[in-house]
Amino acid sequence: MKAFILCGGRGERLKPLTDSLPKPMVNVGGKPILEHQLELLHNHGIRKAVLLVGWYGEKIEAYFGKGEKLGMRIEYSYEDPNNRLGTAGPIKAARDKIEGPFIVMNGDIISNMNISAIVAFHMGLECWGTISMINMPSPYGIIDLEGSRIMQFREKPVLPYKMNAGLYVLEPDVVDFLPDVGSIETDVFPKLASMEKLYGFDSTGIYWSDVGTHKDLQKVDQDILSGKFKL
């Protein structure tokens, strides 16, 4: 199976780190975010990756090359950083590289998702796509009320709502639903859901963090140092 990784984002909230570096190349725990992701794929037996690059994409290609170092086969598909295609467009633009069911990953997530289990789950179903989901980590402290008073504060707990964890297994049929420019989350998935062709796999309990801001970056760095996250 091939994995398509969305690596084209500008990384606005990680400036100035991303002024001349794509976000997936930002260093966390001693190596680029993307390298953690490729290692995760490799651990689950996925040896082929297509990197959907844009902003300073050549730096990604210069670092990973054809993937020999990681024991993988890596291809590249470039988008024009001045004409961004969203999260759906780059996949469509690379459609000739799709060979069968495939994985899509956001390029800014550090996790130890059980990809083998997600793939196995997907293969057992008659559907076009499976989204890996986790329970939502609240960015705010939560207040527990009792009668007319506040009973306690819970510091940023995990809430019982499912959110998209940024990894999908899709069937080649989905490509026909992809717009040239647009978002897979808001333009494509709701359509598949309304056709009852989309499933969710519960990954709650894994280590998961998106690396969108400096604060996230600091946190993940610490988690790797302390051993809270390892592959």
Place this chain on the structure above:
Amino acid sequence: MIGMILCGGFGKRLKPYTDIMPTPLIEIKDNCTILDKQIFDFASAGVGEVVLLTGYKSEMIEARYGNEYKGVKISYHVEDKPLGTLNALKAGMELAGGEDLVVRNGDVVTDVNIKKMILRHSNSPYPVTMFVTRMRSPYGIVDLGDDKVRSFKEKPLLEYYINGGVYCIKPDARLSNFEGGSLEHTLFPRMAEVGRLGYYMEDGVYWATVDTVRDLEDVRKEYKNKTDKPWGYEKVLISTDKYLTKELFIRSGYQTSFHKHPRKDETMYIIEGVGYIEFHDHKEHFQKNDTIRIEPNVPHTIVAIENTILHEVSTPYLEDTVRIKDYYNVR
């Protein structure tokens, strides 16, 4: 009741804006800073005296607001080095000389009904009252039926409450018994533990923190067509040379001025809320989904009993108001 605003922070995540100004002076729309809006909120709630707890670039704040702003008396407590919000508040409390306080975080932009919150606080047995509001999910939520994805909800309101950043404090809260840095980590959790922390709940009103540049962009988007009024706000939804549509939000217990429009012929469509429109000699009550037409030259005021949102569809005269009576000191 004395108002107090915590505005001493560095605003690190709002760089580069905060390189040259403190967070409270950042504009949410042309010529309207975060602090303008916050002091205006106090004035609209009938709070006539405000202490600004400043620190970082205090001189810029003092230069803008001086001793009085929009009829509100302004004074300052300047911290030379940051000792945390609890210490700032303690110092402010001394300045307040035994009066009740209504305190706000300097980075929250909200339409909460401060007048109603104060009322709730004065009738409450607790020394501290916190404004709590339902949390809006920062993420999209997946709605499942068995394993199948049924639908997606884009950033919905959740059944969980968060700290809204406005607090009422009675003098007998005895702040001197508490030590530490921020209110959120010392005073509030301890007060809750011993059962002395009350709350004022209001849902569905605009609430945002301006903590990051992205937050600021969101708030500026909200304020693109929005003008605050002492009774709520007005948003121009559509303005063409043929017709005009506005959204009005009137806080519970508030009313618009008693006014008339020489040319404008308008129809109010009530989106949400309960209240009445008062004319010279009669009242017309409204609730959700009602429509009320007001013909030109008929004096009227819209009174909200509960928070009311209405759409006003009219002929296209944006500036066509003759005020007969104002109910608030600020405009």
